[in-house]
Amino acid sequence: MLEVKSVSKSYKVGAKIYEILKDINFSISKGEFVAVMGPSGSGKTTLLNCISSFLPCDSGEIILDNKDITRMTEKEIAELCNKKLGFVFQDFMLLDGLTVFENICIPNLIAKTSLDKMENKARQLLEFFNIKEISDKYPAEISGGQKQRTAVARALMNDPLLVLADEPTGNLDSNSSKAVIQAFTQAKTNLGATIFMVTHDTFSASYCDRVIILKDGKIVKHLTNHKDRRDFHDTLLDVLKKFDGGECI
Ligand SMILES: Nc1ncnc2c1ncn2[C@@H]1O[C@H](COP(=O)(O)OP(=O)(O)OP(=O)(O)O)[C@@H](O)[C@H]1O
Numbered sequence: 379m380l381e382v383k384s385v386s387k388s389y390k391v392g393a394k395i396y397e398i399l400k401d402i403n404f405s406i407s408k409g410e411f412v413a414v415m416g417p418s419g420s421g422k423t424t425l426l427n428c429i430s431s432f433l434p435c436d437s438g439e440i441i442l443d444n445k446d447i448t449r450m451t452e453k454e455i456a457e458l459c460n461k462k463l464g465f466v467f468q469d470f471m472l473l474d475g476l477t478v479f480e481n482i483c484i485p486n487l488i489a490k491t492s493l494d495k496m497e498n499k500a501r502q503l504l505e506f507f508n509i510k511e512i513s514d515k516y517p518a519e520i521s522g523g524q525k526q527r528t529a530v531a532r533a534l535m536n537d538p539l540l541v542l543a544d545e546p547t548g549n550l551d552s553n554s555s556k557a558v559i560q561a562f563t564q565a566k567t568n569l570g571a572t573i574f575m576v577t578h579d580t581f582s583a584s585y586c587d588r589v590i591i592l593k594d595g596k597i598v599k600h601l602t603n604h605k606d607r608r609d610f611h612d613t614l615l616d617v618l619k620k621f622d623g624g625e626c627i
């Protein structure tokens with residue numbers, strides 16, 4: 379479904395070139411929930427931004443749905459972001475002047491989906507993520523966990539091929555984080571969503587099928603969850619300690 383092949387990315391600052399991603403290779407199948415972890419500055423956000431084509435990579439291929447997105451035109455990229463990708467950000471990015479219901483509808487308004495279809499889908503997701511009661515409230519009137527569940531619902535409005543999330547639980551307490559990770563696992567199990575998430579939080583990552591560890595722009599480890607979440611959590615803590623002395627936990 380997603381194939382990242384030999385992707386490299388550097389930034390030029392003044393006369394100096396900094397290599398940020400170095401020959402990154404991995405793939406994600408449909409319906410998988412995959413996390414990327416690693417120390418601050420290891421290139422996680424840069425990788426996510428290359429996959430969403432917010433950033434051009436220097437070399438390599440990113441194949442999504444059999445198309446190389448590194449070779450797309452601007453028009454094709456706009457369509458990709460609007461119709462095939464869903465986004466969840468650390469700071470929610472809800473529009474303050476719109477209600478929960480209206481925020482959830484934004485992707486479909488941009489995609490010009492019919493009103494009936496949009497309302498049905500929004501109601502279904504409100505129910506699914508248990509935020510129906512707050513659908514007429516504004517972001518300032520709801521909790522952090524509710525905001526992020528609203529953001530997850532919004533990311534799923536267009537039935538995207540892939541949901542990209544950058545530290546979706548970064549600003550939340552442990553209970554709210556749990557609710558958001560539950561929202562992702564439900565989306566995966568019941569709606570067949572495919573999710574790629576950057577996180578510093580081993581607890582959140584322990585709910586994933588696989589975790590990719592990035593260090594200094596290179597993948598240093600691929601870990602697979604063999605279905606015992608607690609075991610996987612212990613493994614993640616052990617492995618991360620080895621790679622950065624606990625810095626990213
Ligand atoms: N626009 C930019 N220009 C130059 N260097 C950049 C730019 N954006 C990021 N970097 C550098 O690239 C490296 C990787 O940054 P990135 O944001 O991908 O890290 P990260 O793993 O997401 O870190 P964090 O966990 O702190 O969010 C860092 O050293 C950062 O300073």
Ligand SMILES: [Mg+2]
Nearest residue numbers: 422423424576
């Ligand atoms: Mg980051």
